Amino acid sequence: MGVERAGFRPLLFNEFAKYACETLDVNVSKRHKADRIRVPAPGKDVVAAGPYEVPPPGAVVPIVEGDVQRIDMGNLNGRVDVLAGGPPCQPFSLGGVAKGDEDKRNMFPQMFRAVRQIQPKAVICENVRGLLRPSFKPYFDYILRELEFPFVERRVDSTWQEHDDVLRAMEERRDVRPDERYDVIMTPVNAADYGVPQIRNRIIIVAFRSDLNVDLDTFRKFITPQYSEGALFRSILNGDYWKRHDQVPEHVRERVVASVPKNLPLDDGTKPWRTLRDAIVGIEDGEGGKLPPLPPIGWDKLDRVDYRAGGFRYHVGWPGARIYDGHTPNEYDRPAKTVKAGVHGVPGGESVMLTDDLLEPDPGPLAAKRYKHRYMTVRETARVMTFPDEWELAGPRGEQMRQLGNAVPVLLGEVFAKAVAAVLDEAKSRA
Structure with a gap:
């Protein structure tokens, strides 16, 4: 909702939890035509997000219900301005068991896969402040580097530390194509500082495709707490x-x-x-x-x-x-x-x-x-x-x-999405 209020039109929703899917269905249907698509049970082939082209204004917006690991979003490549999401945070939450990257609920790898398939202009990702804990900091730094170089896939037989070494080397060489690299900004936030009537400490990661030459300093000004x-x-x-x-x-x-x-x-x-x-x-x-x-x-x-x-x-x-x-x-x-x-x-x-x-x-x-x-x-x-x-x-x-x-407080999402929209528009006007 925050992203839509910033002027973006939804093209695809995905959610795993049953009741959350029902909530999404009834509310999206108030604003758009919606169509729920259920992902096949485990053991079936990975499926495309839907046999459709990018829906034009007023057309059906698909709500894909099920495991994101089983969804192919390649048909959206080059057609998306913003990929927005919250990979499940329980692996990193102070309220959870805090297994971090070892937890099977860690969906950051799926966020990076979606970036590779879609190649969006920008990415907005929200997660818990627990990622900044000293015990998780090395892995979190690796997450940020993965988002910077999402097209450099990790080998199945390698550890995240070994893959991180590869990404560090690429960071030093700076020889990756601009359309396959992202400029990443991580911002610790308290939602109350953005007009939300709630103390809510989180991190928001925003990434812009490097070939767009987005003014990052202007973006930072737009997200200054008010x-x-x-x-x-x-x-x-x-x-x-x-x-x-x-x-x-x-x-x-x-x-x-x-x-x-x-x-x-x-x-x-x-x-x-x-x-x-x-x-x-x-x-x-x-x-x-x-x-x-x-x-x-x-x-x-x-x-x-x-x-x-x-x-x-x-x-x-x-x-x-x-x-x-x-x-x-x-x-x-x-x-x-x-x-x-x-x-x-x-x-x-x-x-x-x-x-x-x-x-x-x-x-x-x-x-x-x-x-x-x-x-x-x-x-x-x-x-x-x-x-x-x-x-x-x-x-x-x-x-x-x-x-x-x-959820993400709607107003907090709106503030960051509006800042993304503004700098994307500004970059387009300079192109």
């Missing part, structure tokens, strides 16, 4: 934040103001981080409008029943929320914590939120005040991932939350 924590703190102290949220109880304002650090960084002209409260009240929807406020969930409505309050889907109360060591809750007036994809959806405190409602009617001093908490609804979670309210999610609640936790 939001900051310091600006949020200043807006809380000077009252600008409360002008947007004038219904907040005074005892909540006092608590939030008291939590602001004494020494703030100098004003650098950035905008305030967006908060969970901003998301629930409604921020821009990415298409020129503003999302409406989500109605509150009554304490008598934590019963899994979809009352469609205000007409919102997936805004359903859920019982059993707990706070304990290691599972601290989200706070309204901070960006949400990282939305994760746990075994049963978003785990632990990452999906619990403090509310403005007091546990006791008159608890005394500010330090003694305690607040009620509940689970975030799926719709609230979608808001902090910057999905529009009309975005539908297939499956039960746990699967819906898992999809959100596995």
Whole structure:
């Protein structure tokens, strides 16, 4: 969605997980004609992505459901501006078993195969910050070199270290054809710095085909963060934040103001981080409008029943929320914590939120005040991932939350895709 909002027209989707495919199907079908194609079961031949030419505007967009390892995308060669994707990150996630390149779920080799087959002008790839851990750093450097030289295939009988030596030698010789080499930029990001109401530390890798002579310095300027924590703190102290949220109880304002650090960084002209409260009240929807406020969930409505309050889907109360060591809750007036994809959806405190409602009617001093908490609804979670309210999610609640936790915040994807579009256009105008 972020790439499409940047002006690119989708030509092909691929997804492996069943419910994610269903979600993709229903939402793509709202905007385009869609056709689901299922990849044959293991043991069958690798298949082409579909017996079709590149679909013209208004034509069917294929959704290929199944293992990317079994898909041949060669029919798209030379016809694609951007290849965008997220190779499964569990091999490198702090929340996983962290086997790295030894994990069979590592799909970076398939990303490089797709680059060889398609030869796109640009590649956008998102993954977890865990790739920067010292234990993974050598392999991650190898990943970046593989993307720089994707046409230099690794021999079946060689280790990644041996292949890395080959790539290093080519890097020194610089004798690879420009249309078979990519200029690679790796950017560590916090989604909150780009207007997403969520702390989400990731890496985004962008690569441009070298023969296009894209201005990389201009690209870096376009992806400079525009939001900051310091600006949020200043807006809380000077009252600008409360002008947007004038219904907040005074005892909540006092608590939030008291939590602001004494020494703030100098004003650098950035905008305030967006908060969970901003998301629930409604921020821009990415298409020129503003999302409406989500109605509150009554304490008598934590019963899994979809009352469609205000007409919102997936805004359903859920019982059993707990706070304990290691599972601290989200706070309204901070960006949400990282939305994760746990075994049963978003785990632990990452999906619990403090509310403005007091546990006791008159608890005394500010330090003694305690607040009620509940689970975030799926719709609230979608808001902090910057999905529009009309975005539908297939499956039960746990699967819906898992999809959100596995996704890229739409706004973050849009920022980087728009930067890619701008520098590709600029390079084309100079050609």
